[in-house]
Amino acid sequence: MERLKILVVDDESRMRKLVKDFLAKSGYDVIEAGDGEAALDIFFKEKDIALIVLDVMMPKMDGWQVCREVRAYSKVPIIMLTARADEQDELQGFQLGVDEYVTKPFSPKILVARIEAILRRTNQTANEEIVSCGGILMDKAAHQVTIDGRPVDLSFKEFELLAYFLENRGIALSRERILNNVWNYDYFGDARTIDTHVKKLRSKMGEKGDLIKTIWGMGYKLEEDRQ
Incomplete structure (x- = not known):
């Protein structure tokens, strides 16, 4: 490449x-x-x-x-x-x-x-439709996620939330920033809706849910699995 x-x-x-x-x-x-x-x-x-x-x-x-x-x-x-x-x-x-x-x-x-x-x-990296991190594999085109080869059933918004975390892995993201990018700027709900969706997403991800770290007083960060 x-x-x-x-x-x-x-x-x-x-x-x-x-x-x-x-x-x-x-x-x-x-x-x-x-x-x-x-x-x-x-x-x-x-x-x-x-x-x-x-x-x-x-x-x-x-x-x-x-x-x-x-x-x-x-x-x-x-x-x-x-x-x-x-x-x-x-x-x-x-x-x-x-x-x-x-x-x-x-x-x-x-x-x-x-x-x-x-x-x-900005779609300048290769294979932007396929994103992977720590055993998580996301196929955006097919709208599918597998974790260690196991299919994971996510709602549309959970999928979009995980995609945003994967695209910004290693970066601390505020709740407001997540809302603006995943729910769009015209969403006026309580930013705490992020907490609810993150909790559900972590649950569906099993052990890999621990990769989504809470940044107290700010928001969340997806850390790469160092194993």
Whole structure:
């Protein structure tokens, strides 16, 4: 399978190397840029960039301007990196069409997990109809789930919930975020409905239900089986 190409843009060489090393271990080709102008030159030259990891504060051209220029021509996924945990910055990023917003310092492993989740969501990874994790095998096209080879009968919403967990495995998900993505933005019910569905889903999954961890005060996370 052809390796997906990711553009990492940051004026700190140490930060670029850190991200590049983790992405390379996960099977991605990484191209580096040290400023916004270089990033745009590379992006329009390469043509096949699958995702951009983009720092906000950079010389010559900041991340916001790079994002505007890219969005004028492309819907390529963009993850913004920033040293400021500022709500206005985050809102500006989403208004510009940013897919994810990550505050420094961050865990490189979590960044890779977010990148993989975005690429699955935008159908850029191979076999996106087949998702597996820790003995759980989901065939989206056939709407079937097996656990260790055993068929599991799930309701439509339980299936959608498990699919969302699998696509975002390793990432802590708030109840509100799960509602927005599984029940859609027009759902105005109590977020605690998530707890009820998760309880039923865990029960049907048997021992593998333990892979869905509760993040107290927030929501849930599906962890990969390390056995």
